[in-house]
Amino acid sequence: MIDQTSVEALRSQSNLAAQLAIKDLELLLSRLPEQAEAKRKVLLEAVPLLVEEYGNMAAVGAEEWYLQMRRAYTTSSFSSVLGEPPAAEVVRSNVRAVIGPLFDTSLPADDALKRTRAKLNQVVERSVKQTARSTMLTNAARDGQALKFARVPAGSETCAFCHMLASRGWVYATKESASTAQKTGKSFHAGCDCVIVPSFGSDDPIIEGYDPDLLYQRYLFGEKELRDRFPGKHPTDEEVAALIRRLLPSIYDPTYQVNSGDIPFSKRQLAPLSDKKIRHILHGDRKGGGHVYGATKRGKTQFPPWWTEKDILGAIEDIQLHGKAILKDGDSLLYEGYSRGVLIRVRIRNGEVGTVFPIRGDGVEKYFPEGNSAEPLLKYSSTDYPDVYGHKFS
Structure with a gap:
């Protein structure tokens, strides 16, 4: 049965793999060589390996979760697979984009390392979780019993942008839809706890706390308001999410009193x-x-x-x-x-x-x-x- 408890279990598995990867990253950062180019070389070689190792751990957890849910709805056999982690060159490109402070001679060494650590943590966390999401999408597209899938918010806090994407609800699990969702991996920002959940029954599952119709109403309202404020403008998803965040501070503003x-x-x-x-x-x-x-x-x-x-x-x-x-x-x-x-x-x-x-x-x-x-x-x-x-x- 797919319920909120099951969704939280899937989220926790991905978070655990990401936390372990970040722990190893912290150890790596504490042992970096002194020379700037040597630091760069170590990070470009080691971070993709960390992502692959712990991404596979997250993928195994997602695969086990997928099969467990599947057995609750069908008795047919299915050969599951692990999702692909982000390509090593993609990870290296992300690493290059955030390690600049290490080579900024105007910054104190401790400050430079602190800034780099924060950004690298985000790169590793997002990449590891992406492998788990890829596992869900890949299997849903291959499995004739998985009719649809949805992006389901999880955790105690969810941003307006995630809610906007989750408002699309349950979409049919085809190779094309899965490929499209995988290509938009960047839409899963650092710290995002959204998970990909498949639907095995003929009806869309009802998951406590996930109401795509309500989320879609918020999206339509924000889009309509922007169009009326700025005639002729076609607002982007980011602009709609930004307006919704301002209109609903009690939901999206951490400082809301x-x-x-x-x-x-x-x-x-x-x-x-x-x-x-x-x-x-x-x-x-x-x-x-x-x-x-x-x-x-x-x-x-x-x-x-x-x-x-x-x-x-x-x-x-x-x-x-x-x-x-x-x-x-x-x-x-x-x-x-x-x-x-x-x-x-x-x-x-x-x-x-x-x-x-x-x-x-x-x-x-x-x-x-x-x-x-x-x-x-x-x-x-x-x-x-x-x-x-x-x-x-x-």
Whole structure:
């Protein structure tokens, strides 16, 4: 059974091989000769050998994991293989690119070695893990029982770029798709814990913590926002990931501070939502509200036209359970978060849902007081409308 525990086991195997390789690299660095050219020669010869040795260790662990998962789904025989480590010349090229500080006479020797060590550690770690990923991809492409594979984030932290790539979900395991994924090995950055996971059943596995649909919604939202900010521009994946990282600091910013009043996900409870409040939120009344598409309440944001009442009510629950929480004025609680690519705010007053409205996202419009027709929010800058467009609490 492919579950989060199994994925973490695969990640741990690759990490162990990489850590052992780095330990040997540390020993090698402590014994480098004094002469600059001699140092270069030793590193260019020894580092590819380290990568090959420990890359094979990671590959064996990945192969064993692959076969174990396969036996849980099928009884047919299969002759597995180990993935190829990065070519020695590729590793040497990466080594040449990072050992420059060793030959910089303006740097103190200890500082030069420290800088070189950090960069070489990254080269070795990424190369060793690449061999494990290559093993998964190669076998999935050869195995008629492995229908698809996915890049699955693992570990306690994952960057926005990895999430963006993981949003592509389960792709068919063909030689062409595996070859393409292997050629983009550089997309697995230093410190990346993403693993390649095959799917042996007819349905895509459900892995706790891996929701490609949610990740894809984030990607689409970031891409749409960039296109609207810069008409005619075709944003790159790196640019989309950079924007998503800024829009979701609680997920991607290590320095993010938890808001006062934040409630652990495990202790959250849904606030009551009365029929009267539902009418207020959707269609509006004399006090305000009116956020369903077509409500035509001037100055109010509207949910996308394709959102049904059921979609909106489901999103209200989703944001309370998974959104960012903050106390407001000591007597009310705000939740803010994404649901299906739309940023939504939910206000709780006296223990009940009081106000709900979309802030921005694909299909979100607002009837501005100075106009008589709805306009997409993404046309307006954060400078002009900071309370609506900016990722802030007002």
